[in-house]
Amino acid sequence: MIIEILSNSDITLFDEIVIMYPETAMIGRRVAATLSIVILFLCCLASPSVAQVAAPETVEIVEVQVFTHMAEPDDLLYVLRYDIDWGNVSQPLLPVDSTFDFVLYDDGAVVGNTTAPVFHNSGYNQGIVSWYFPGNTTNPSWGEFGNVTIEGSIAVFGSPAPGDTYTLTAEYYSSYISPAEIREELRQFIVAQSMFIDFDWNDFWISGGTDTREVDLLYYLQDSHTYVLSATGEAYYGLAIPDLDTYCPQLFLFNLSEWTYTEKEHSQAAKAAYEEQFAGTPIEDFKIAIAELMGGIGASTAFTIVTVLIVLVNAVYTSHKWNRIYPGILASWGTVLILTRMGLPDIAMVMLVVTAALLFALYGILLKPAQG
Secondary structure, three states: OHHHHHOOOOOHHHHHHHHOOOHHHHHHHHHHHHHHHHEEEEHHHHHOOOOOOOOEEEEEEEOOOOOOOOOOOOOOEEEEEEEEEEOOOOOOOOOOHHEEEEEEEEEEEEEEEEEOOOOOHOOOEEEHHHOOOOOOOOOOOOOOOOEEEEEEEEHHHOOOOOEEEEEOOHHHEOOOHHHHHHHHHHHHHHHHHHHHHHHHHHHHHHHHHOOOOOOOOOEEEEEOOEEEEHHHHHHHHHHEEEEEEEEOOOOOEEEOOOOOOOOOOOOOOOHHHHHHHHOOOHHHHHHHHHHHHHHOHHHHHHHHHHHHHHHHHHHHHHHHHHOOOOHHHHHHHHHHHHHHHHOOOHHHHHHHHHHHHHHHHHHHHHHOOOOO
């Protein structure tokens, strides 16, 4: 009977074992069932929960503004203020950069992806994020419609994850053209956003039982009646908007600037212009005649020598007349300066003589006692 059953082609090897060893087969089935239950239990323990964290009460993009010409022509700076408030929901231990992403879309394509800085309360409540695009890159379209979103992590919140979308229109782009005006607009925008954030952060601390303000992002300058960033504000915005001190140095109490300068090239163009204004006039003829009398030296040099001689004669005359030389020197040098402005004497030589005269006058005033 057993041989006939085993010879049937439809019977499997397991069936043959069951027929031949029924007790052994029963034990094997029990072991297999136990192992299956244990493996299923371990898989349930190892698999993460799909929705481990409840969504915050508030997930909102509050305000966005776009600026250009910050560090170079045609660059772009997007600045966004957000609000992620847990309210009565239990806040997770995970910081904001592990739970939310901030994504910038242009024509449906992702052009920027960032996370918020972990500064106050693990980065939650209100805060700032930014994107910067240099001018020499393919930037998002200026003034066009675009979207900015907060996107919660599906791994943390499950699906659908909390988030918010902010549609950019032309009004959110700076309307100024001058870089100075745009920087001033950025300064005012940062000051305004900082006031909102200050209020929100301090309200968080007061709600937690603190009696005094814990955070001040701004510092008020009494003399100029303007706000700058405090030390806390500089630390926070250094994370939220890197290189803000370059984009808007007016927000910082102390800032370092690298001076640029162009070396001046000196020439005789002004002298030539003065001399040429008398070309073809009796004055030029007079200068040339004096130069020829002095052996053919330059006309301006000759006229300078004559002018200096007149000054010296005047000084000697006034010294003998009134026992003082200063009135004569002052009157003479006034005439010399007028003639120099007209281009008649040589300017360089006159300046040397003027310097010598000033030193002589200083000697007479400080060291030589007055006479008469």
